[in-house]
Amino acid sequence: MIKMGKHRESSYSGLAAPAALGALRDAGITKDEVGAVFCGHAFGGMLTGQRIVKELGIGDVPVTNVDNACSGGATAVHLAVRAIEDGHCDIALVIGVDKLTQFGGGTLPLVQEDPEVQNGIVMPAVYAMRARRFLHERDATVEDLAAVSVKARRHGAANPYAQFQSEVTVEQVLDSRPIADPLTLMQCCPTGDGAAAVVLMSERERKRRGAQGMRAAASVLHSGQFEAGFRDMLRPEISYHSARDAYEAAGFGPEDLDVVELHDAFTIAELVYYEALGLCEPGESVGLLRDGRTAYGGDVVVNPSGGLLSKGHPVGASGVAQVVEALWHLTDRAGARQVENAQRALTHVTGGGIAGLDHGACTIHLFERTA
CATH class of the missing domain: 3.40.47.10 (Thiolase/Chalcone synthase)
Structure with a gap:
Protein backbone atom coordinates (compact mmCIF):
# COMPACT_ATOMS: atom_id res chain seq x y z
CA MET A 1 0.00 0.00 0.00
CA ILE A 2 1.01 3.61 -0.20
CA LYS A 3 1.12 5.90 2.80
CA MET A 4 -2.37 7.12 3.54
CA GLY A 5 -2.72 10.91 3.60
CA LYS A 6 -3.63 13.91 1.55
CA HIS A 7 -2.30 13.48 -1.99
CA ARG A 8 -4.15 16.35 -3.60
CA GLU A 9 -2.05 16.42 -6.76
CA SER A 10 -2.40 12.70 -7.49
CA SER A 11 -4.87 11.10 -9.88
CA TYR A 12 -6.58 7.78 -9.10
CA SER A 13 -4.07 6.08 -11.38
CA GLY A 14 -1.24 7.94 -9.66
CA LEU A 15 -2.40 6.69 -6.26
CA ALA A 16 -3.05 3.10 -7.30
CA ALA A 17 -0.15 2.32 -9.65
CA PRO A 18 2.62 2.24 -6.99
CA ALA A 19 0.55 -0.06 -4.77
CA ALA A 20 -0.34 -2.37 -7.65
CA LEU A 21 3.24 -2.55 -8.93
CA GLY A 22 4.44 -3.24 -5.40
CA ALA A 23 1.99 -6.12 -5.02
CA LEU A 24 3.03 -7.66 -8.34
CA ARG A 25 6.70 -7.32 -7.47
CA ASP A 26 6.17 -8.77 -3.98
CA ALA A 27 4.36 -11.79 -5.43
CA GLY A 28 6.91 -12.29 -8.21
CA ILE A 29 4.18 -11.84 -10.83
CA THR A 30 4.62 -10.18 -14.20
CA LYS A 31 1.82 -8.10 -15.68
CA ASP A 32 1.32 -10.71 -18.41
CA GLU A 33 0.49 -13.38 -15.81
CA VAL A 34 -2.48 -11.50 -14.33
CA GLY A 35 -5.71 -13.26 -15.31
CA ALA A 36 -8.22 -10.77 -13.89
CA VAL A 37 -8.33 -7.41 -12.14
CA PHE A 38 -10.83 -6.26 -9.52
CA CYS A 39 -10.86 -2.61 -8.47
CA GLY A 40 -12.74 -1.35 -5.42
CA HIS A 41 -13.54 2.34 -5.10
CA ALA A 42 -16.44 4.61 -4.18
CA PHE A 43 -15.71 7.95 -5.81
CA GLY A 44 -13.35 7.21 -8.72
CA GLY A 45 -15.87 7.60 -11.49
CA MET A 46 -16.31 5.59 -14.64
CA LEU A 47 -13.85 2.81 -15.54
CA THR A 48 -11.49 3.49 -12.64
CA GLY A 49 -9.90 0.04 -12.87
CA GLN A 50 -9.31 0.32 -16.60
CA ARG A 51 -7.70 3.73 -16.19
CA ILE A 52 -5.30 2.26 -13.64
CA VAL A 53 -4.32 -0.95 -15.46
CA LYS A 54 -3.78 1.00 -18.67
CA GLU A 55 -0.91 2.72 -16.86
CA LEU A 56 0.39 -0.66 -15.69
CA GLY A 57 0.42 -2.10 -19.21
CA ILE A 58 -2.19 -4.75 -18.37
CA GLY A 59 -4.75 -5.48 -21.08
CA ASP A 60 -6.96 -8.19 -22.59
CA VAL A 61 -8.16 -9.41 -19.17
CA PRO A 62 -11.50 -8.84 -17.44
CA VAL A 63 -11.45 -5.73 -15.25
CA THR A 64 -14.30 -5.45 -12.75
CA ASN A 65 -15.04 -2.21 -10.92
CA VAL A 66 -16.67 -2.57 -7.52
CA ASP A 67 -18.64 0.12 -5.68
CA ASN A 68 -19.90 -1.13 -2.31
CA ALA A 69 -19.28 2.04 -0.27
CA CYS A 70 -16.65 1.45 2.43
CA SER A 71 -16.81 -2.27 1.69
CA GLY A 72 -15.84 -1.85 -1.98
CA GLY A 73 -12.21 -2.90 -1.68
CA ALA A 74 -13.03 -5.90 0.50
CA THR A 75 -15.80 -6.88 -1.92
CA ALA A 76 -13.23 -6.78 -4.72
CA VAL A 77 -11.10 -9.24 -2.72
CA HIS A 78 -14.18 -11.44 -2.24
CA LEU A 79 -14.88 -11.47 -5.99
CA ALA A 80 -11.26 -12.39 -6.71
CA VAL A 81 -11.45 -15.29 -4.26
CA ARG A 82 -14.62 -16.50 -5.95
CA ALA A 83 -13.12 -16.14 -9.44
CA ILE A 84 -10.15 -18.31 -8.48
CA GLU A 85 -12.27 -20.88 -6.62
CA ASP A 86 -14.58 -21.15 -9.64
CA GLY A 87 -11.65 -21.69 -12.01
CA HIS A 88 -12.01 -18.47 -14.00
CA CYS A 89 -8.36 -17.56 -13.39
CA ASP A 90 -5.33 -18.66 -11.39
CA ILE A 91 -3.97 -15.20 -10.59
CA ALA A 92 -5.94 -12.05 -9.82
CA LEU A 93 -4.86 -8.53 -8.96
CA VAL A 94 -7.06 -6.61 -6.53
CA ILE A 95 -6.77 -2.83 -6.18
CA GLY A 96 -8.51 -0.57 -3.68
CA VAL A 97 -8.27 3.19 -4.14
CA ASP A 98 -10.05 6.43 -3.32
CA LYS A 99 -9.27 10.12 -3.22
CA LEU A 100 -11.38 11.98 -0.67
CA THR A 101 -9.50 15.29 -0.84
CA GLN A 102 -11.46 15.90 -4.05
CA PHE A 103 -14.40 16.92 -1.82
CA GLY A 104 -12.47 19.62 0.03
CA GLY A 105 -13.33 18.35 3.52
CA GLY A 106 -16.46 17.65 5.53
CA THR A 107 -18.52 14.46 5.72
CA LEU A 108 -18.74 12.08 2.79
CA PRO A 109 -21.55 12.77 0.33
CA LEU A 110 -24.47 10.34 0.58
CA LEU A 185 -12.70 15.00 16.26
CA MET A 186 -10.13 12.45 17.43
CA GLN A 187 -12.88 9.84 17.67
CA CYS A 188 -13.60 10.10 13.93
CA CYS A 189 -11.45 8.61 11.19
CA PRO A 190 -9.66 11.19 9.06
CA THR A 191 -10.54 11.63 5.42
CA GLY A 192 -7.73 11.32 2.97
CA ASP A 193 -6.40 9.51 -0.07
CA GLY A 194 -4.81 6.13 -0.46
CA ALA A 195 -4.44 2.86 -2.31
CA ALA A 196 -3.63 -0.76 -1.56
CA ALA A 197 -3.29 -3.87 -3.70
CA VAL A 198 -2.97 -7.62 -3.25
CA VAL A 199 -2.30 -10.57 -5.54
CA LEU A 200 -4.43 -13.66 -5.09
CA MET A 201 -3.57 -16.99 -6.66
CA SER A 202 -4.80 -20.56 -6.58
CA GLU A 203 -3.15 -22.94 -4.14
CA ARG A 204 -1.86 -24.93 -7.10
CA GLU A 205 -0.18 -21.85 -8.53
CA ARG A 206 1.24 -20.81 -5.15
CA LYS A 207 2.81 -24.22 -4.60
CA ARG A 208 4.23 -24.30 -8.12
CA ARG A 209 5.95 -20.98 -7.50
CA GLY A 210 6.89 -21.70 -3.89
CA ALA A 211 5.39 -18.32 -3.01
CA GLN A 212 5.11 -17.05 0.54
CA GLY A 213 1.67 -15.89 1.57
CA MET A 214 -1.44 -16.66 3.59
Missing part, protein backbone atom coordinates in the same frame (compact mmCIF):
# COMPACT_ATOMS: atom_id res chain seq x y z
CA VAL A 111 -27.19 9.57 -1.97
CA GLN A 112 -29.77 12.34 -1.94
CA GLU A 113 -32.69 10.10 -2.90
CA ASP A 114 -32.45 8.42 0.52
CA PRO A 115 -35.13 9.74 2.91
CA GLU A 116 -32.81 9.90 5.94
CA VAL A 117 -30.20 11.79 3.91
CA GLN A 118 -32.92 14.22 2.84
CA ASN A 119 -33.57 14.85 6.53
CA GLY A 120 -29.91 15.62 7.18
CA ILE A 121 -28.36 12.33 8.28
CA VAL A 122 -24.57 12.04 7.95
CA MET A 123 -22.35 9.19 9.08
CA PRO A 124 -20.92 10.94 12.18
CA ALA A 125 -24.49 11.45 13.38
CA VAL A 126 -25.34 7.78 12.87
CA TYR A 127 -22.40 6.69 14.98
CA ALA A 128 -23.06 9.39 17.57
CA MET A 129 -26.55 8.00 18.06
CA ARG A 130 -25.04 4.54 18.39
CA ALA A 131 -22.58 5.89 20.98
CA ARG A 132 -25.38 7.57 22.95
CA ARG A 133 -27.30 4.32 23.04
CA PHE A 134 -24.16 2.45 24.08
CA LEU A 135 -23.50 4.82 26.99
CA HIS A 136 -27.13 4.41 28.07
CA GLU A 137 -27.23 0.62 27.94
CA ARG A 138 -23.70 -0.36 28.90
CA ASP A 139 -21.49 0.33 31.90
CA ALA A 140 -19.45 2.74 29.80
CA THR A 141 -18.21 6.32 29.92
CA VAL A 142 -16.99 8.87 27.38
CA GLU A 143 -13.50 8.06 28.65
CA ASP A 144 -13.99 4.50 27.36
CA LEU A 145 -14.85 5.84 23.92
CA ALA A 146 -11.74 8.02 24.02
CA ALA A 147 -9.62 5.04 25.07
CA VAL A 148 -10.32 3.42 21.70
CA SER A 149 -8.61 6.36 20.00
CA VAL A 150 -5.73 6.20 22.46
CA LYS A 151 -5.12 2.55 21.56
CA ALA A 152 -5.48 3.24 17.84
CA ARG A 153 -2.98 6.09 17.92
CA ARG A 154 -0.55 4.03 19.98
CA HIS A 155 -0.67 1.25 17.39
CA GLY A 156 -0.56 3.71 14.49
CA ALA A 157 2.55 5.37 15.87
CA ALA A 158 4.47 2.27 14.76
CA ASN A 159 2.92 2.18 11.28
CA PRO A 160 4.80 4.14 8.57
CA TYR A 161 1.74 3.88 6.30
CA ALA A 162 -0.62 5.58 8.77
CA GLN A 163 -1.89 9.11 8.31
CA PHE A 164 -1.45 9.79 12.04
CA GLN A 165 1.73 8.51 13.72
CA SER A 166 1.63 10.14 17.14
CA GLU A 167 0.21 8.98 20.46
CA VAL A 168 -2.54 10.87 22.28
CA THR A 169 -4.09 10.87 25.74
CA VAL A 170 -7.70 10.44 26.82
CA GLU A 171 -7.75 14.11 27.78
CA GLN A 172 -6.52 15.20 24.35
CA VAL A 173 -9.17 13.07 22.66
CA LEU A 174 -11.99 14.48 24.78
CA ASP A 175 -10.72 18.05 24.41
CA SER A 176 -10.61 17.85 20.60
CA ARG A 177 -13.31 19.65 18.64
CA PRO A 178 -16.88 18.34 19.10
CA ILE A 179 -18.28 16.67 15.98
CA ALA A 180 -21.51 14.89 17.00
CA ASP A 181 -22.09 14.45 20.71
CA PRO A 182 -20.49 12.46 22.32
CA LEU A 183 -17.95 12.03 19.52
CA THR A 184 -15.06 14.47 19.19
CA ARG A 215 -4.52 -18.77 2.85
CA ALA A 216 -7.99 -17.29 2.53
CA ALA A 217 -9.87 -19.61 4.88
CA ALA A 218 -13.20 -17.80 4.43
CA SER A 219 -14.58 -14.94 2.36
CA VAL A 220 -18.10 -13.76 3.20
CA LEU A 221 -20.14 -10.90 1.73
CA HIS A 222 -23.59 -9.98 3.04
CA SER A 223 -25.98 -7.18 2.22
CA GLY A 224 -28.29 -5.62 4.79
CA GLN A 225 -31.88 -6.60 5.60
CA PHE A 226 -34.39 -3.75 5.42
CA GLU A 227 -36.35 -3.06 8.59
CA ALA A 228 -38.80 -0.17 8.88
CA GLY A 229 -39.03 1.66 12.19
CA PHE A 230 -36.93 0.72 15.22
CA ARG A 231 -33.65 -1.10 14.82
CA ASP A 232 -31.16 -2.05 17.53
CA MET A 233 -28.13 0.14 16.85
CA LEU A 234 -25.96 -1.96 19.17
CA ARG A 235 -26.63 -5.19 17.32
CA PRO A 236 -25.60 -4.76 13.68
CA GLU A 237 -27.12 -7.96 12.33
CA ILE A 238 -25.13 -7.81 9.10
CA SER A 239 -21.82 -8.11 10.98
CA TYR A 240 -23.16 -10.77 13.38
CA HIS A 241 -24.38 -12.90 10.47
CA SER A 242 -21.27 -12.39 8.35
CA ALA A 243 -18.99 -13.38 11.24
CA ARG A 244 -21.05 -16.47 12.00
CA ASP A 245 -20.89 -17.64 8.39
CA ALA A 246 -17.16 -16.86 8.10
CA TYR A 247 -16.24 -18.87 11.21
CA GLU A 248 -18.36 -21.78 10.01
CA ALA A 249 -16.68 -21.74 6.59
CA ALA A 250 -13.16 -21.48 8.03
CA GLY A 251 -13.55 -24.14 10.70
CA PHE A 252 -12.16 -21.94 13.47
CA GLY A 253 -13.57 -19.24 15.71
CA PRO A 254 -12.81 -15.91 17.36
CA GLU A 255 -10.86 -17.58 20.14
CA ASP A 256 -8.30 -18.69 17.54
CA LEU A 257 -7.57 -15.22 16.15
CA ASP A 258 -4.27 -13.39 16.67
CA VAL A 259 -4.93 -10.30 14.52
CA VAL A 260 -8.17 -8.44 13.78
CA GLU A 261 -8.49 -5.45 11.47
CA LEU A 262 -12.03 -4.14 11.94
CA HIS A 263 -14.02 -1.16 10.70
CA ASP A 264 -13.33 1.50 13.35
CA ALA A 265 -14.54 4.52 11.39
CA PHE A 266 -15.58 5.96 14.78
CA THR A 267 -14.55 4.88 18.26
CA ILE A 268 -17.95 3.44 19.15
CA ALA A 269 -17.74 1.10 16.16
CA GLU A 270 -14.83 -0.83 17.64
CA LEU A 271 -16.68 -1.53 20.88
CA VAL A 272 -19.83 -2.63 19.04
CA TYR A 273 -17.85 -4.85 16.68
CA TYR A 274 -16.00 -6.62 19.50
CA GLU A 275 -19.38 -8.13 20.31
CA ALA A 276 -20.56 -8.64 16.72
CA LEU A 277 -17.36 -10.52 15.78
CA GLY A 278 -17.58 -12.76 18.83
CA LEU A 279 -14.48 -11.42 20.56
CA CYS A 280 -16.64 -11.14 23.68
CA GLU A 281 -20.24 -11.62 24.75
CA PRO A 282 -22.73 -8.74 24.32
CA GLY A 283 -22.18 -6.23 27.10
CA GLU A 284 -18.55 -7.21 27.74
CA SER A 285 -16.75 -5.04 25.17
CA VAL A 286 -15.82 -2.26 27.59
CA GLY A 287 -14.17 -4.73 29.95
CA LEU A 288 -12.26 -6.22 27.04
CA LEU A 289 -10.85 -2.80 26.19
CA ARG A 290 -10.17 -1.72 29.78
CA ASP A 291 -8.27 -4.92 30.51
CA GLY A 292 -5.98 -4.43 27.51
CA ARG A 293 -7.11 -7.68 25.93
CA THR A 294 -7.33 -6.15 22.42
CA ALA A 295 -3.87 -4.56 22.51
CA TYR A 296 -0.38 -6.03 22.30
CA GLY A 297 0.05 -8.62 25.06
CA GLY A 298 -3.69 -9.27 25.19
CA ASP A 299 -5.92 -12.01 23.80
CA VAL A 300 -6.01 -10.65 20.25
CA VAL A 301 -4.48 -7.51 18.76
CA VAL A 302 -7.26 -5.42 17.23
CA ASN A 303 -6.18 -2.96 14.55
CA PRO A 304 -2.40 -3.25 14.91
CA SER A 305 -2.21 -0.90 11.91
CA GLY A 306 -3.85 1.82 13.99
CA GLY A 307 -7.12 1.13 12.23
CA LEU A 308 -9.08 3.68 10.28
CA LEU A 309 -8.75 6.08 13.22
CA SER A 310 -4.99 6.35 12.65
CA LYS A 311 -4.38 4.98 9.17
CA GLY A 312 -7.20 6.99 7.63
CA HIS A 313 -10.18 5.80 5.61
CA PRO A 314 -9.87 6.33 1.84
CA VAL A 315 -13.09 4.37 1.47
CA GLY A 316 -12.42 2.01 -1.45
CA ALA A 317 -8.85 1.32 -0.33
CA SER A 318 -9.56 0.43 3.29
CA GLY A 319 -10.72 -3.17 2.88
CA VAL A 320 -7.72 -4.06 0.73
CA ALA A 321 -5.35 -2.29 3.14
CA GLN A 322 -6.72 -4.47 5.94
CA VAL A 323 -5.82 -7.57 3.92
CA VAL A 324 -2.33 -6.22 3.27
CA GLU A 325 -1.88 -5.66 7.02
CA ALA A 326 -3.03 -9.20 7.77
CA LEU A 327 -0.60 -10.58 5.17
CA TRP A 328 2.32 -8.72 6.68
CA HIS A 329 1.59 -10.13 10.14
CA LEU A 330 1.05 -13.70 8.93
CA THR A 331 4.33 -13.59 7.02
CA ASP A 332 6.33 -11.83 9.78
CA ARG A 333 6.83 -8.62 7.78
CA ALA A 334 4.97 -6.08 9.94
CA GLY A 335 8.10 -4.53 11.39
CA ALA A 336 7.82 -2.75 14.74
CA ARG A 337 4.11 -3.61 15.02
CA GLN A 338 4.53 -7.32 14.33
CA VAL A 339 2.15 -9.51 16.34
CA GLU A 340 4.36 -12.30 17.63
CA ASN A 341 3.73 -15.73 16.10
CA ALA A 342 0.52 -14.60 14.39
CA GLN A 343 -1.24 -17.60 12.84
CA ARG A 344 -4.76 -16.39 12.01
CA ALA A 345 -6.31 -13.05 11.14
CA LEU A 346 -9.74 -11.55 10.47
CA THR A 347 -10.57 -8.48 8.40
CA HIS A 348 -13.98 -6.78 8.62
CA VAL A 349 -15.38 -3.78 6.82
CA THR A 350 -18.90 -2.48 6.33
CA GLY A 351 -20.46 -0.04 3.90
CA GLY A 352 -23.60 1.84 4.81
CA GLY A 353 -25.71 4.93 4.62
CA ILE A 354 -29.13 3.60 3.54
CA ALA A 355 -32.37 4.17 5.44
CA GLY A 356 -33.70 1.00 7.04
CA LEU A 357 -30.39 -0.91 6.98
CA ASP A 358 -27.80 -1.07 9.74
CA HIS A 359 -25.33 -1.25 6.82
CA GLY A 360 -25.62 -1.88 3.11
CA ALA A 361 -22.73 -4.36 2.85
CA CYS A 362 -20.35 -6.28 5.10
CA THR A 363 -17.30 -8.25 4.01
CA ILE A 364 -15.37 -10.51 6.36
CA HIS A 365 -12.24 -12.48 5.50
CA LEU A 366 -10.46 -15.06 7.61
CA PHE A 367 -6.84 -15.85 6.82
CA GLU A 368 -4.30 -18.32 8.16
CA ARG A 369 -0.56 -18.74 7.85
CA THR A 370 0.67 -21.15 5.20
CA ALA A 371 3.55 -23.56 5.58
